[in-house]
Amino acid sequence: MPLLLSLLFLDYAKVKDLMAAGLYGINLMTYDFFGTPWAETLGHHTNRKALEEGGWAVETIVDHLLAEGFSADRINIGYAGYTRNARQVEIESLSPLKGSYNPGSGPTTGSFESGTSEWYDVIYSYLDLENQKGRNGFNVYTDQVADADYLYSPESKLFLSLDTPRTVKAKGEYAAKLGLGGVFTWTIDQDNGVLVNAVREGLGYEIESEVIDMEPFYFEGINVEKDEEQSDSDDAQKVNHAPKAAIELMVVGGSTVQLSGAGSSDEDNDELSFSWGVPSQIDVADKTAEIIEVVVPEVSEKTAFQFTLFVRDCYNEPSSQQRFVLTAVPALSQVQPEPEEEEEIIVPVPDEEEDTTPAEDDTPADDKASPYAQWDASTVYGANWGSFEIVSWKGHNYQVKWWSMGNQPDLNCGVGGAWTDLGAY
Known part of the structure; x- marks a missing residue:
């Protein structure tokens, strides 16, 4: 439906009369601007700014209501806990986003519904927030014109338009700046807590206790300017650059x-x-x-x-x-200097004696210095989101990142692993 027609329907609903009669506020469903198979061309599904004058965007709808005399504090804007996907996508421009897609006749990749992936599916399958990049061949892109993020795989041609912690925080800051009533989501059960943290920070709420540092999650993806700079640097002749001095207060x-x-x-x-x-x-x-x-x-x-x-x-x-x-x-x-390593002395063991060397996966025998419980293969860790247990294993402490059972920490602490190595204890 064209945006102009949608705004006319909003006027025909006589929302102002309803508010005068006691309606407290209006929740703007500022998502689903794009989706397969109904969208005529490629676009964002929950962007804050319009790609063209009067185009689909949070700001376009809010500006219209304010111009019609709505009270700002009765307007609530929404963010999405899910994506809108498209297949066979050809992108002509990263920012502003411009391209085409082919909806085809069959279903499009999604969690349960065709063309829609829920947030928890996104962060496990497509988006790696901790390392600020995509997963499984997907890249993170930022359309700076629309203030919107999206995921795209150049190989599979699959496109996912979504809200990220960065865009959700920006919506919160926008709502606070205009004095809007607030921000809501569709729907909270799809969120693991990251998006609601982001919008609360954007709205200006004070942090009472911190379980996870949100700041690294507010990153921008690839955009036109960065691509052009990379291309220029690849083509330019390499020259030596002078070092830069830096002072850090400790x-x-x-x-x-x-x-x-x-x-x-x-x-x-x-x-x-x-x-x-x-x-x-x-x-x-x-x-x-x-x-x-x-x-x-x-x-x-x-x-x-x-x-x-x-x-x-x-x-x-x-x-x-x-x-x-x-x-x-x-x-x-x-700070004591590290002692030089002594030469290892190998004592031969007679053939008839049983080899008592512990297997690679055996629990370390001496855990007296361990500040945390030893990892147990039969225990479920990370079962409650927000409670990320720390365990000790083979001289190191590890913190679980999500639900995990039977994943040995030292063998599963790399990119995509369930554990983070906190270092030796």
Whole structure:
């Protein structure tokens, strides 16, 4: 359906009259702008900005309602927990997106419904958030004109239009900037918590406790400018470049430092209040002070501590969240040089004696130094999303990334593996 006709139907519904009669708000289904087989040409299904004047987009619909006199705080916009897919896609332009697809007569790849993949299927099969890339031959692309992300496999010609943590956070920031009522999703049961975290950060909610760092998930994919730069660099003759000096501030554990929010400002010169987010390992006397003083914990290795700051004016209007990462290190005098490796002495074992060397997969015999429980092949890990257990195995600590049972940590900690190697203990 053309967007103009859709907006006319919205006017015919007399929503303004309904709101005057007591209707609290309106939820805009700002998704399904594209889909197979009904879409005439390739496009995004939940983009924030229009590719052309008056085209399908969140902003086009919101601008229309505001121009018609709707109150901003009664307008809610939506983000999608699923994709809209297309097959036999030929892309002419990455940003702005332009291309064609062939819906064919059969079903298109999807989780349960033809042409639709649900979010949990996306992150396991197509999108690797942790490594900021696609899976199984798919690339992540960003249309900067539409402020939309999509996945595409040049080999299979399969295209997936979707919301990512980056685009969902941007929608939250957009809603907060315009003073909209809020953001909703279709549907929450398809989300593993990543998308709702992103929109809450975009809306300006303060982080009460952090299970996972969302910042790496807000990455942009491939776009026209990056492709052109890559092409230019490939064609150019290689020349030597001068090195660049860099200085990194690192604080020795046990030191006292101050973090100041005094540089915060307000265009209206309103009186400001402060709210600091502090790591659990650090105590602060007053988290609402303009300047906080902290004692950095003593550490045995380089450790990062993340602080956050929200500032509110006298009307309780929040600022965007500011983050500061403080890097703590042991004093140089405390760092012991690694001893030189002694030459290995091999003692021959008589043939008649039984070989008592433990098998590769045997549990280590000495786990007295282990700070966490040893990994157990019969235990289910990651069963509850948001609870990512840490185990010890063969001298290293490992953290599970998703549901796992029987996947030995040291053999499944690479790209696509169920475990992350946290290092030796």
